[in-house]
Amino acid sequence: xxxxxxxxxxxLRGLGLVMIxxxxxxxxxxxxxxxxxxxxxxxxxxxASNAIAxxxxxxxxxxxxxxxxxxxxxLDLTGHRAGTHCVxxxxxxxxVTPAELAxxxxxxxxxxxxxxxxxxxxxxxxxxxxxxxxxxAATRAQVPALIADVVRAxxxxxxxxxxxxxxxxxxPGADGGAS
Amino acid sequence: MTPLDVVAIVMAxxxxxxxxxxxxxTKDQVLVAIRAIEPDAAQIDADVDALAHPPAPAAPVKx
Numbered sequence: 451x452x453x454x455x456x457x458x459x460x461x462l463r464g465l466g467l468v469m470i471x472x473x474x475x476x477x478x479x480x481x482x483x484x485x486x487x488x489x490x491x492x493x494x495x496x497x498a499s500n501a502i503a504x505x506x507x508x509x510x511x512x513x514x515x516x517x518x519x520x521x522x523x524x525l526d527l528t529g530h531r532a533g534t535h536c537v538x539x540x541x542x543x544x545x546v547t548p549a550e551l552a553x554x555x556x557x558x559x560x561x562x563x564x565x566x567x568x569x570x571x572x573x574x575x576x577x578x579x580x581x582x583x584x585x586x587a588a589t590r591a592q593v594p595a596l597i598a599d600v601v602r603a604x605x606x607x608x609x610x611x612x613x614x615x616x617x618x619x620x621x622p623g624a625d626g627g628a629s
Numbered sequence: 630m631t632p633l634d635v636v637a638i639v640m641a642x643x644x645x646x647x648x649x650x651x652x653x654x655t656k657d658q659v660l661v662a663i664r665a666i667e668p669d670a671a672q673i674d675a676d677v678d679a680l681a682h683p684p685a686p687a688a689p690v691k692x
Contacts (some may be wrong), residue, residue, distance in 0.1 A: 496658050
């Protein structure tokens with residue numbers, strides 16, 4: 451329960467909804483209000499969900515940009531994403547060597563954990579959205595824990611990106627610690 | 630019915646009304662979804678594959 455509350459507090463603090471130094475008591479209060487079906491707390495939870503989604507979507511764009519660039523670099527090319535496509539600069543129709551193909555395969559293999567982590571984040575967030583739209587109290591009561599799940603899932607995405615040397619935007623209220 | 634009962638009933642009614650109003654507010658708030666990146670990643674793979682395996686030049690047509 452406490453780790454859930456701490457993760458939730460990170461997001462809420464980023465939204466300016468929990469004053470720094472207000473302590474865990476504020477968060478407990480919000481959690482209790484939410485469990486009581488208080489819509490004020492539900493609004494806070496929906497704001498938190500949307501804030502996380504915005505950051506996750508921005509992170510997804512960064513992931514795709516770097517994924518394109520790294521694959522092109524494996525072929526000794528430069529380029530960028532254009533819309534949904536990955537486009538090489540200049541005349542890219544050169545003979546591809548076996549070494550370049552092997553490098554390309556390595557890039558794709560190395561990026562699989564990050565792509566999987568992002569998919570897991572999306573699934574966790576979908577579960578949160580479903581709970582936020584639920585009408586029964588039992589499902590709504592899961593919201594604080596589901597927010598914590600999503601925060602942890604985002605941390606996993608950021609960690610997987612870090613392994614690849616990719617820096618992703620931080621979640622609101624993320625201060626690099628467990629607070 | 631004691632005064633406490635009356636207070637309890639009034640509080641329950643107020644709470645129910647507040648919840649109905651508040652629920653209306655929260656339902657109006659759009660929930661943003663996280664966009665799937667797998668399709669775009671697959672498109673990137675396909676685009677790079679096209680570069681890695683450039684199509685063979687068309688054979689000259691013999692007249």
